[in-house]
Amino acid sequence: MKKVSELVKFLKDPHAKKVQNYKERYQELDDLSHVAAEIGDAAAYKSLEAEMREVFFDYLTAVVVDSIYRLVPHVLIIWIISLKWPYITVPFVDWQVSILGVYLSAYLLFHAGKWLEKPIKSKLLKLGLVNFARASEVTK
Template sequence: MRKVSELVKFLKDPHTKKVQHYKERYQELDELSDVAVDIGDAEAYKSLQTEMREVFFDYLTAVVVDSIYKLVPHVLIILVISLRWPTITIPFVSWQVSIIGAYIVMYILFHLGKSLVKRIKSRLDKFGEVGFIRGSEVTKIQ
């Protein structure tokens, strides 16, 4: 069971560790670069800046690859849906819209709605309304 959860975690976000490693390495090199400036060592500063550029480009590469991995499922979903329904008709106005445009609009609306619900829920949590109490707070009350 543990191996299955590790596989699912890897497939969900395969480059997280690599991106985090490059980010931490870049921050470390930046701090060392600041120290080199403070002590006035120009050669160390130049060497650190060169290494920082290399780490930064490796970081960018990992981020781009990670973004592609996150984009591929959406492309496959659009492909499968468009094979069956290349266009959809919007009711009431009888407009025909490409499934690609409809998918993108629905994706954006989904995430906007999700963030709106999160904001509303956090504001209602402040008032302590019934049904909006966090699970950890319920165990404290009992």
């Protein structure tokens, strides 16, 4: 079960460890370059800045590859859906919309809803309109 969990984590975010290592290494080099600048060691500062550039570009590469890995499942889903339904007809106005537009709109609405969920819940709780409690908490 633990191996399955590790596999799911890897498939969800395959470059998380690399990105985190690059961030930590970059922060470490940045701190060292500040120390080198404070003590006035120009050679060490130049060396650290050159290494920082290399680490930064490695970090950017890992982020871009990670972004591509996150994008590929969405492209595959759109492709599979578009094989069956290339267009969707909007009721009442009789417009035909591409499946790409529908998918992107649904994706953006989903994430906007997740982003707005916490502020809306807190406003409703302040007004006393809704009590959000887990079923396990209510039965106790």
